[in-house]
Amino acid sequence: MKISQRTQQIAPSPTIGMAARAKQMQRDGIDVISFAVGEPDFPTPDHICEAARQAMADGHTKYTPASGIAELKEAIVQSMQQEFGLTYDPSGVCVCNGGKHALMNIWQALLDPGDEVIVFAPYWVSYTEQIKIVGGQSTVVMTDADSNFQPDLDEVRATVSDRTVAMLIGSPCNPTGAVYTRRTIEGLARIALDHNLTIISDEIYKNLIYDDGQHFGPAMLSDEVKQATIIVDGVSKTYSMTGWRIGWLIGPDEFVSKVSSIQSHQTSNPNSIAQYAALAALTGPQDCVGQMREQFQRRRDYLVPALQQIAGLRCPKPAGAFYVFPEVTAHLGTELAGQRIDNSLQLAEYLLTQAHISTVPGSAFGAEGYLRLSFACSLDNLREGVQRLHQALEG
Numbered sequence: 001m002k003i004s005q006r007t008q009q010i011a012p013s014p015t016i017g018m019a020a021r022a023k024q025m026q027r028d029g030i031d032v033i034s035f036a037v038g039e040p041d042f043p044t045p046d047h048i049c050e051a052a053r054q055a056m057a058d059g060h061t062k063y064t065p066a067s068g069i070a071e072l073k074e075a076i077v078q079s080m081q082q083e084f085g086l087t088y089d090p091s092g093v094c095v096c097n098g099g100k101h102a103l104m105n106i107w108q109a110l111l112d113p114g115d116e117v118i119v120f121a122p123y124w125v126s127y128t129e130q131i132k133i134v135g136g137q138s139t140v141v142m143t144d145a146d147s148n149f150q151p152d153l154d155e156v157r158a159t160v161s162d163r164t165v166a167m168l169i170g171s172p173c174n175p176t177g178a179v180y181t182r183r184t185i186e187g188l189a190r191i192a193l194d195h196n197l198t199i200i201s202d203e204i205y206k207n208l209i210y211d212d213g214q215h216f217g218p219a220m221l222s223d224e225v226k227q228a229t230i231i232v233d234g235v236s237k238t239y240s241m242t243g244w245r246i247g248w249l250i251g252p253d254e255f256v257s258k259v260s261s262i263q264s265h266q267t268s269n270p271n272s273i274a275q276y277a278a279l280a281a282l283t284g285p286q287d288c289v290g291q292m293r294e295q296f297q298r299r300r301d302y303l304v305p306a307l308q309q310i311a312g313l314r315c316p317k318p319a320g321a322f323y324v325f326p327e328v329t330a331h332l333g334t335e336l337a338g339q340r341i342d343n344s345l346q347l348a349e350y351l352l353t354q355a356h357i358s359t360v361p362g363s364a365f366g367a368e369g370y371l372r373l374s375f376a377c378s379l380d381n382l383r384e385g386v387q388r389l390h391q392a393l394e395g
Helices: 014-027 045-056 070-084 099-110 126-131 153-159 182-194 223-227 253-266 272-283 287-308 344-355 379-394
Strands: 093-096 117-122 137-142 164-170 198-202 227-232 247-250 332-338 339-341 370-375
Touching: 014 344, 045 272, 070 093, 070 247, 070 272, 093 099, 093 253, 099 126, 099 198, 099 227, 099 247, 099 253, 117 126, 126 137, 137 153, 153 182, 153 272, 182 198, 182 223, 223 227, 247 253, 287 379, 332 344, 339 344, 344 370, 344 379
Parallel strands: 117 137, 117 164, 164 198, 198 227
Antiparallel strands: 093 247, 227 247, 332 339
16 A cells, blocks of 8 residues: 655654553553653543533534634633733634644645744654644754753854744743743744744643743734734643643634634534533633642652752753753763663663653654653652662662
8 A cells, every 4th residue: 555755754753652652561560650741640620521511411512613612712812811911813713623733734824845944952742743744844953951942043043044934932842841031032033023934832831830930922022923923722731631632723814714724624623522621621710720730840849859869860940841851961872781872762761671661762852862751740650760760870
């Protein structure tokens, strides 16, 4: 059977792959602690689940408009106004089958073959693969722990070519947990305006910022920047609703209209019941968000110092999301338990098979020499995992 060249170029998700291996080992009776999956470990709040049950009871089990129910789109724009002072019309919102689908819709509506998108590494694993699927190219600008993963603005400006059409910003960042400063956002927005680039702002972790920090996105700078920006967001991280698959994009009406047309032919509407659950999430009590954020911060505040005490690990303190991204270069080019470890993938494999810890290699995120660990798990698992990591790396 023929398989397209486009499909053959796509790599499977390493994060999902490592999580699947860990789960299989657990099914085989091995006590594996997984730091690999990027989803909150809390249950979806009760009032959201109840809204889904009520939606079914009320017969909301049929097709909806392709871009989402009017009530949910209205709640989304109200939330943007109340939280960030940003005014949108519901016609500027397209509700999608998760944030990942929202991004895929954007690339299909925005990119022609050969168009380039500036992507900052370390980057979420699906960014570059999605761009590749539609025939676009990723122009990667590296960042590192020395700058707290803030991009060098001069390097970004020098990267722009006559094929560059967009810039992708993810803040807070998966995998580093870095939050872009206002100065960084202002500088990137200036470059985008100077070169007529579209800004795609992935803000899915915007409600998971610690130490009383506040989210700041490019659309908040000015009306001019707002008109050049497409925001991607959703309920999965904020409300622990990963499996409900409700995300959205917000942007200029004309662009969103084209996205909605694409979606109408691809998937029709997002799940009707999940849309009503998302509506309850946005309009219902928000105590659950603060409670989850407090738990994540408590875990981060344990994990970062604990990792810093392990010889050869350098672990920046993340300002958001629920990941740490320690540098592990001191352990590469060495032998551990008789095994040669030359890169982050081999180190992740060693930790899985020998210490029964599931992590994700930095190479999956375009950044060799790092590992990503999610702290979306209990403090008890974090403590046990750190102990295993310490023993595996130091003996």
